[in-house]
């Protein structure tokens with residue numbers, strides 16, 4: 104009796120586990136779809152490629168387990184070490200603002216969870232991302248590896264210096280706020296390249312600035328008010 108029942112029991116347990124997580128995945132897909140419709144399309148993001156990617160990338164897998172249920176809510180979420188994953192709308196808005204083309208190479212400052220890097224990796228050739236907190240950079244790399252993103256390269260370091268060995272970049276996205284746009288980032292941007300970056304003092308509301316490099320200088324426009332974590336320097 105036990106000989107027959109034991110394997111059957113095991114199979115039932117395994118089945119119940121797998122259907123449970125499949126159900127969970129279906130729930131997250133539904134939440135992600137609603138997020139894209141209400142938070143992203145309804146607010147004016149209309150680049151079809153950005154919308155497609157926001158529908159595809161499993162944001163909940165970049166969020167620590169205890170906050171996973173809130174992954175598709177309309178706000179940033181803690182990811183540990185006092186840092187946050189940006190609000191979905193901001194990720195979509197900043198990505199759209201870069202006007203990316205398929206073969207391009209992009210530098211991100213502030214890897215955090217790796218979610219923004221994954222969104223970029225779906226749209227372009229190579230993503231170079233710098234994170235100053237080692238534990239976060241390592242965790243992001245693990246998440247991206249598990250999901251099969253081979254075109255995201257993470258470096259632990261201070262993003263103020265950029266990544267000169269991999270420059271020049273077609274576009275730069277900064278997801279932490281410096282007080283001014285760091286000069287190395289301007290230097291590492293290609294002529295005609297685009298940068299999107301929050302600029303402002305620690306604790307204050309910041310301006311999200313979009314700029315294009317023309318004749319070696321940035322032509323900037325302020326696009327909205329935002330609140331990002333500060334861009335700390337290596338000696339903070």
Ligand code: SAH
Nearest residue numbers: 188213215216218219235262278279334335
């Ligand atoms: N893009 C991230 C959100 C990042 S939050 C995501 O998709 O999850 C901002 C990140 O910037 C934090 O992880 C913080 O540690 C990092 N950061 C702050 N100052 C930095 C610096 N000087 N260089 C690199 N990363 C920095």
